[in-house]
Amino acid sequence: MEATELRLNNLLMYEDSIVPIIGMENINEEILVKIDSETAIDSRKLKPIALTAEWFSKLGFKEAYRSQSRIRFDLPNYCRYDFDLNSNKILEGFLFFGNYIKCSYLHQLQNIYFTLTGEELKIEYEHPKLQTILS
Numbered sequence: 001m002e003a004t005e006l007r008l009n010n011l012l013m014y015e016d017s018i019v020p021i022i023g024m025e026n027i028n029e030e031i032l033v034k035i036d037s038e039t040a041i042d043s044r045k046l047k048p049i050a051l052t053a054e055w056f057s058k059l060g061f062k063e064a065y066r067s068q069s070r071i072r073f074d075l076p077n078y079c080r081y082d083f084d085l086n087s088n089k090i091l092e093g094f095l096f097f098g099n100y101i102k103c104s105y106l107h108q109l110q111n112i113y114f115t116l117t118g119e120e121l122k123i124e125y126e127h128p129k130l131q132t133i134l135s
Contacts, residue, residue: 001105003031003043009120010107012046019046048105055106056081058124078117081109 003024006012010021014035023034024043031043049055053063053071061073061081070091071083082100084092093100094112103109106123113121 001048007111010110012107013049014046048107051104051106
């Protein structure tokens with residue numbers, strides 16, 4: 001994962017916690033990512049969050065279709081995401097006007113959604129100190 005893939009409000013893993021990006025700065029060719037009001041860390045210490053059925057539930061998606069080869073999740077009135085259960089993964093990703101946009105991680109889906117709608121993807125998740133809804 002490159003720091004250039006990241007934007008404000010992306011959720012990533014740091015150690016064993018889910019953290020939001022609340023700021024970024026470039027210091028001597030090193031990208032520091034602010035994850036709370038007191039903590040800035042090297043972006044290379046962050047790990048992406050894989051998209052799973054559990055995450056789609058937290059994003060407000062509903063399972064709309066299931067077969068031996070595919071599972072489809074719909075976000076009502078907005079978009080679809082297909083998981084291709086075959087090894088070639090040809091029909092997998094964010095479905096936009098009949099085309100699949102490949103994304104395997106939460107921050108990628110957040111970025112695609114924001115680019116297409118101009119709005120943040122609403123996400124319910126447990127922060128170590130409080131429950132948060134990003135929007």
